[in-house]
Amino acid sequence: MTWARRLLLVPARALAWSEARDRSDYAILASVLFMALSAYRAWYVLPSPYDTTIGLDGLLSIVETEFPAATVLRVGIGAFGAVILLLLLAKAQALAKLRWPGWLLLGATLALPFAMQLWSPNLVRETQVIYSHVDRASNDIEFNLKNQQRDWRDLQRFDPSPVLRWATDLSGYTDWSFEMLGLAGQVDVLDALGLTNGYFNVAGRGWYFGMSGLLVFQLGVYGRLTGGRRYLLRDLPLIPVCLVSVFALILVPRAIGEYHSQVAGRAISKGDDTHALEELRAVRFWIPSIAYSLAFQAEIGAITQRRGCMSCPETYLYRANNAVAVRDYQGAARALEKAAALAPEMPGMRYWLGQAYVESGIDIFNTGQYTAADRFFRRALAYVPSDALAWYGRAIVQLRLRDFAAAAEYTHQVVRLQNYLGFKKYPPHAQWLLARSWSAYRRGDFVEAHRYFSEYLTPELW
Amino acid sequence: MTAAVRPLRSWRLLGFGLAAAFIFACNLMNVLTPYRAAPEIIADRADWIGISPPSNRAFFRQVIDLPFTPRYAWIAVATDDYVLYVNGQAAAQNQFAINAALSFQHRLSDRAQGVNPYVVPAARAPDLRLATNREWRVRIHSDISKQLRRGRNVLALSLQTADPSVRVSIKGEIVGDGVSIPIDGSAESWHASRTPDRIRGQSWIVSPVRADGWRQASSLGPVEEPLQATAPAGLWTRPLPLTGLTGPEIAGDVRFARVLPALTGGPTQSAWLRVSSTWPYTLTVGNTLAGAAGKTGKTEAYDLSRFLRNGPQRVSIRLYRTGLTDPAMPVVMLDGAVGSLDIAPDSSWNVLRRDDPGWLDGGGLWESASMVPMSPGTRPITLQIPTSKGWWAAEQAFVWAACFAGIALLFRALGGLGGLARDRTGGRAAALWILSLPILAAGAAYLLRLRFKETDLILDFLNPAQYGRSLALDLAMLVLAIAVYLVLTRAPSSAPAVVPRFRPGSAALSSDAKVRLLVLAISLLGFALRGYHIGIENLQADENVSLDAARGVLRTGAPYEISGVLYTRSAMYHYMLAGWIYLFGSSPAAARMMSVIPGVAVIFVTYELAYLATGKRHLAVICALVIAVSPWQINQSRNIRFYQQMQFFGICASYFFLRGFVLGRHKPSQNLFFAMGSLAVVCQEIFVLTFPGFCIAGYLYLRPYRLRDNINVVIGFITMMVVTVLDAGTFTLLCLTRNIGITTSIASIIQFHVINPTAFINTFFLSELHARFIGSVFFFAALPFWIRRSNAAILTLYILVITSVLAATVLVMQVAARYVFVLNPMIVIVFIASVDALIRWMAFHLSRPLAANPRRFQRAWIAMATPILAIMVIADLHLDGLMRSYDQHLIMQHESAYRYIAEHRRPGDVVISVSPMSGAVVLGGIDYYLEQELQFDEVYMTPFAIVDRWAGGKLVSKIDQVRDILSTASRAWIIMDQAESKKFTPDFLAYLYGVTQPRLEFLGGELLLWTASDGTYVQSKDSGGSIDDF
Structure with missing residues (x-):
């Protein structure tokens, strides 16, 4: 009976214990939980731009990599959570001292995408390719599914209308202007800070958990019965000042780079090409990742073209950019090939080539030359294996060739790449299942065909 | 010095000064450095034309015979929602009426003429009971030289308004062979119809038949409201001179320059320049890059007003080779105006003979540019928004600094009054007390300007006459504050000098x-x-759903739609609604x-x-x-x-x-x-x-x-x-x-x-x-x-x-x-x-620091500040827009089409619709749901067919299916609307409009009727697949 009595007393004791605690302790405990999840869950993991390849089976062989600063921060937040837990158990009053390290960590977490732009432009570019091309492939599938005029097996084709930004879509490199200070410029400001839709949707849950944990921790500190309000009133003016200062500080190099860019623009308009080239070099110094922008390289190329420098790769990048502007992707690919022959290691070269090939493949596909289109898609994948649009292109080529099994395999690569996005769209998964269903049907396995088709119509089961 | 006085010595005083200067600078910058010319009041006489009796929609056409090849033509239209067709091509449009939530001029086909080129990204559905913006207040110019041709031409206008008062004012001109023909805007020249009826089998926008059977438009009298143009009208109304400038090529460049005089005629004056070049070019004003373009056969128009307000400026144009495929001869055609002074392509323009790094400032060897005659081909004009950035910030910073200096001086000057009130801060508190009121007024005015940025009321804020009024208001507030201050300091007082702490409000409740x-x-x-x-x-789309669900409750006891869908959302509401319509009718x-x-x-x-x-x-x-x-x-x-x-x-x-x-x-x-x-x-x-x-x-x-x-x-x-x-x-x-x-x-x-x-x-x-x-x-x-x-x-x-x-x-x-x-x-x-x-x-x-009698000063300040903020709060409510909305339709009026069908339907008639919602309520269901591209919850699968989830219409998505339906029916009613039409391919639309006749035009859509006995037939290509494919 003793153990039974003890068991009955447990809830009562737990109740008494819980009532004796300041409720802020629960918030702080919750914040520790969030921080633990943050340390455990990946923050920013992508297929490595260097190590991911096409395997022997012709499919993606993904090697993942995490942005190093994200690893450091997630370990840091995990450690911070551990310290909080220790203090909570040992000396809860001292928790207030941790609020400023907490704010600092929050600022660093928010600044992470900006740091990535600065130090890991390859990953930014990879993010952009995965995000925008999974999205575009998905929209294309959806467009075809919604368009009742078409039968997806026979008539699926690429929507040629997406807004053309690919050559310059390195986020945050929109032209800066004073409109950015107004409400209409808010998206540009977020972009400039690295907080793009691409980042938001590729960043792993750990990043969100980390920020949630740090915010809940502050709620716990400022919500404490003893001294919480006093700390809040004391810190209140400083918190926004510090956060704004962090953002202002990280934007300084960008602002200097932008200043040089504007001086370069003026020098070009004056016809002072030498000065313009100097200024453009200065832009690259202050904003290293701008080297990945074809539009930026084309600005240099316009000058080298005028000077008749045929051994300068930028001259061909300028021509490629012009070709892109009139949607002549095969022309762009040819110009890029010449540039690549002169400077194969140029940052961004493989992305530009990959993009030019995939767009060329789309054009050729829409003219009905499926095998030729497939050749372009394969070329694109040789440069950028994580290009979902190229995989999708290969898949619909196989649909036309009535090889549903191969179509399903290639669509599955899109689904695999989609797994790196935080928000899933239905169409890639749907088309994968549908292709598998047709594949089974074609080989006479009606049971399996029915199973896949039923799955296709029941997204709740995915 | 007491604790109460200390804050005036701290950084807060500086912060106050900077913030106040910023508010004034924001107001002043709109006057001193507007990024474009203020809207012009249109002075020439014009008439409104319309249709009688008044209607929401009307169609107008005019046939013009041109005995020459037009070199240059413009048309200016002041109206609400419209599409202008010239010889069947859409030349200009502004379609906004089906969404009153759209920003002012946001749907203009020429966004550069809009006063509000940037809008905040937000979902825009008409959630507010507010009237549509009065887009007719601005006359929009269009260059139509490209669409016109020698011989017979058709100008056609499709008009729409949210209230039944469609009207338009038109001006225009066609120039060629040294002859100018005005585009007549009078009622006698335009034929009108309520429906876009085909004319002898041809579409109304292309039919060249003069005797079209349409009625003459109604004259609605002269335009008495002040119409405005948001860009200088001269940009379109003057033909580009047929003279070009050229000069020697130096290292792939040809550079022209001249000094343009300052704009001295006040804020209503404008300056502009039009440039058409064979090579790419950059346009620099002083040291500021104002624009760049360059495609043979195009003309770019630049509003230079903001550059020339501060004084004369050197305008430089640099034509440059790209190194790709440039035309052999570098020629630039240009003209312009600075206030009343015309700028012509003449010898006042210089060309650079010998390069110099300081050429923008006049360095190097210059000589008069050579003039060459140009062929009279059409060069359509497009307005460009000047691109200069960055340097404008310096001007803004300067204005801010100047305002700060002005406030500091005024602060010192007003400080002298402090002694009168035994002000313990040496007059600073008095100066603050006085200055705060005009600052509050200026801040309120600026906030209101931002508030009405997306409405047509922004035109009133942009009106130069408004600048003087704002300044006068600020000055009046300043004088009033000084006067009140002086009166209060001289009045005797026995009130205590010490005031209690500030209390934001009592929490004690009382009943009253x-x-x-x-x-x-x-x-x-x-x-x-x-x-x-x-x-x-x-009935709005979702309203139909709820009303139909409630009727389903009365019919079956469960919220079943006519289509068979069980609408399980908000059961409480729908059962209550069912009870309500049982009692009061549906x-x-x-x-x-x-x-x-x-x-x-x-x-x-x-x-x-x-x-x-x-x-x-x-x-x-x-x-x-x-x-x-x-x-x-x-x-x-x-x-x-x-x-x-x-x-x-x-x-x-x-x-x-x-x-x-x-x-x-x-x-x-x-x-x-x-x-x-x-x-x-x-x-x-x-x-x-x-x-x-x-x-x-x-x-x-x-x-x-x-x-x-x-x-x-x-x-x-x-x-x-x-x-x-x-x-x-x-x-x-x-x-x-x-x-x-x-x-x-x-x-x-x-x-x-x-x-x-x-x-x-x-x-x-x-x-x-x-x-x-x-x-x-x-x-x-x-x-x-x-x-x-x-x-x-x-x-x-x-x-x-x-x-x-x-x-x-x-x-x-x-x-x-x-x-x-x-x-x-x-x-x-x-x-x-x-x-x-x-x-x-x-x-x-x-x-508080005004020691003599703080309470009295406090009350006086509140008495003066309250009306300012009260006016701001009242203006913010936009009651004018609310009241005008009661005479308007803010959503598409499909229900009226269904009611028309209900009145005119014969046995065997088929109803096909892109918007089936009201069909459920008015007709108790429709036969076919017409949609080429599906959205999220529109259709569902029954054992027999795919049907829409509102009115149970069977899905029809291909021309073949429509043709099958028409081949078995004697008559078919088809409802189309503006929103859904965008989801159809041109082939499909051509088929639908080709085989039917318009019967009723309603806000946002139209009712078409197919009659077997008409015998109309339109070919369409086979799009592949079988009829039942999905």
Whole structure:
């Protein structure tokens, strides 16, 4: 009976214990939980731009990599959570001292995408390719599914209308202007800070958990019965000042780079090409990742073209950019090939080539030359294996060739790449299942065909 | 020196000066450095033409014979929603009438002529009861030289307005062979029709037949309203001279320059330049890059007004080789005007002979440019917005610094008055007290300008005459403040010199029957505004769904739509609605009245909530008044949907939450909170977005918390959660209708995402047309104040608003402000409380150092500041737009088409529609649902066919299917609309319009009739696949 009595007393004791605690302790405990999840869950993991390849089976062989600063921060937040837990158990009053390290960590977490732009432009570019091309492939599938005029097996084709930004879509490199200070410029400001839709949707849950944990921790500190309000009133003016200062500080190099860019623009308009080239070099110094922008390289190329420098790769990048502007992707690919022959290691070269090939493949596909289109898609994948649009292109080529099994395999690569996005769209998964269903049907396995088709119509089961 | 005086010596004084200078600089920069010329008042005489009797839609055409090849032609149109066709091609348009929420001039085909090229990204559905912008106030010019040809030409206009008063004013000119033919805008020259009838088998926009059988347009008299042009009209009305400038090529460049004189004729004067070049070029004004372009056969027009206001400027044009495929001869054609002075391509333009790094400043060797005659081919004009950036900031910074210096000087000067009031700060307090009033007025004026940025009222702010008025107002406020100050300092006083600490408001409540009567009167006003013309609108899409579901309840006992779909959303609302229409009838007006009741009740509850939160009856009355006249509230209260009911229960829940958890521990209120919260969830499941806010506020304010004392809270919480889960479960029954294909848009609209982190925030805090801008500015600006004051009630409202909007941002896929409609009274309460707090807080702190009699100064300051802020709050309500909206249709009027069909339908007639919703209510179902591209929840699969989920029409998505239907029917009614037409391929549209005749035009759409006996046939290509393929 003793153990039974003890068991009955447990809830009562737990109740008494819980009532004796300041409720802020629960918030702080919750914040520790969030921080633990943050340390455990990946923050920013992508297929490595260097190590991911096409395997022997012709499919993606993904090697993942995490942005190093994200690893450091997630370990840091995990450690911070551990310290909080220790203090909570040992000396809860001292928790207030941790609020400023907490704010600092929050600022660093928010600044992470900006740091990535600065130090890991390859990953930014990879993010952009995965995000925008999974999205575009998905929209294309959806467009075809919604368009009742078409039968997806026979008539699926690429929507040629997406807004053309690919050559310059390195986020945050929109032209800066004073409109950015107004409400209409808010998206540009977020972009400039690295907080793009691409980042938001590729960043792993750990990043969100980390920020949630740090915010809940502050709620716990400022919500404490003893001294919480006093700390809040004391810190209140400083918190926004510090956060704004962090953002202002990280934007300084960008602002200097932008200043040089504007001086370069003026020098070009004056016809002072030498000065313009100097200024453009200065832009690259202050904003290293701008080297990945074809539009930026084309600005240099316009000058080298005028000077008749045929051994300068930028001259061909300028021509490629012009070709892109009139949607002549095969022309762009040819110009890029010449540039690549002169400077194969140029940052961004493989992305530009990959993009030019995939767009060329789309054009050729829409003219009905499926095998030729497939050749372009394969070329694109040789440069950028994580290009979902190229995989999708290969898949619909196989649909036309009535090889549903191969179509399903290639669509599955899109689904695999989609797994790196935080928000899933239905169409890639749907088309994968549908292709598998047709594949089974074609080989006479009606049971399996029915199973896949039923799955296709029941997204709740995915 | 006392503690009270110390703040004046601190950095706060500098901050005050900088902030004040910034406010003045913002106002002044609009005058001194506007980025483009102010709108011109159109002086020439013009007439309105229209159709009689007045209508929402009309079609006009004019046939013009041209005996020459046109070199140059322009047309200027002042009207509302329109499309201008020239020889069958759409040459210009401005289509906005089916969405009153669109920003002013946002749908102009030539966005550069719009005064508002940038708009904040937000969901724009007409959620507010506000009239459409008066786009007719601006005459838009278009270059139509490219579309015209020698011989017979057809000008055609499709017009539409939200109220039945379609009218247009037209001017224009066609030039060629040294002859100029005006485009006649008089009624005699235009033929009009209510429907776009084909003319001898041809479309009305291309048929060259003069005797078209249409009526002559009606003359509606001369244009008396001041029409404006947002860009200098001369850009279009003058032909480009047929003279080009050329010069020697130096290292691939040809450079021209001349000095343009300053604009001296005041802000109404403008300066512009048009450039057409064979090579790419850059245009530099002084040292500022103003633009760049260059394509043979095009003309770019630049508004240079802002560059020439500060003095004469050297304008340099650099033509450069690209090194690719440049034409052999570098020639630039140009002309322009600076005020009344014409700029011609003559010898005043110089060309550079020898390069020099300082060529932009005149360095190098220059000589007169050579002139060459040019061929008279067409070179269409496009307006360019000047591109210069960065350097403009220097000007702005300079104005800011100048304002700061001016304020500092004025501050010193006014400081001399300080001694009169025995001011212990050496006059600084007196100067602050006086200066604060004109600063407040300037700030209010600027906020209003931003507030009305997206409405046609922005034209009044851009009017140069307005600049003087603003300045006069500021000066008047300054003089008034000085006068009041002098009077007060000289008046004897016996009041104590020391004032108590600032208190934001008393929390003591008292009952006052008279005030409640006032609230009753406000509620009657609210009732009138909600009930007046309640039937003017046709049923909106979602209204049909709810009305049909309620009729299903009466028919079957369950909310079955005509299509067979079981509409399980908000069971409580639909059963109540069923009871209501059983008692009062199912006409739209009668059904809408059910929403009026919670709409009016919310006024009462807002009053009580505001009184509870602020402790002041007069503020609560103002909040109730604002809610009574709020366009958002009025619109939702006239809607057959559950949002108004959800808001009522939600606001009741908030009221009881404050009483039970925040301001007191009133147990019945706690229980009522859970009851009301549960009812709100049952009304609209999206109310769950407020739960995080309630949880956080409960966490912060329900202290101390003991389980045994608050067991009712636990039970209430669990009950509310169970209700929520059951409600969500019932709601998902809706999804049991079978999918026909999997697309992202069929997914639940509630799921975690970070797709668009700013859209929901913009949509709620700015709203359509910036309608909540001022309220939101005060909402956020006052947050530190309320935190500092630890006002638990107001802070709870903050928590609820902010967390709910954030929750909506990351959880709701479809961005729509109505999902957080419950928050509107909360933001209104915080807004009004913050305005009140601002006045009294500033009055207190500004008057405190005035030792003689601070109380008197405080009262005087409040008396002067209150009207300024009151005017701002009243103007913010945009009552003019609200009142005008009662004569307008704000949504597409499909229901009228169905009623027309009901009146004219014969046995065997088939009804096909792109918008089946009203078909369910008016006709009890339709035969076919016509849609080429499907959206999220439009269709579902029955054992027999794919049908639409409203009226049960069988899906028709291919031309072949339409042809099959038409081959077996004697007559077919087809409803098309502007929104859905965009989802059809041109082939499909050509087929539909080719085989039918228009029967009725309604706002946003048209009713077409196919009659077998007409024998019309249109070929269409085989798009592949069989008819039943999906």
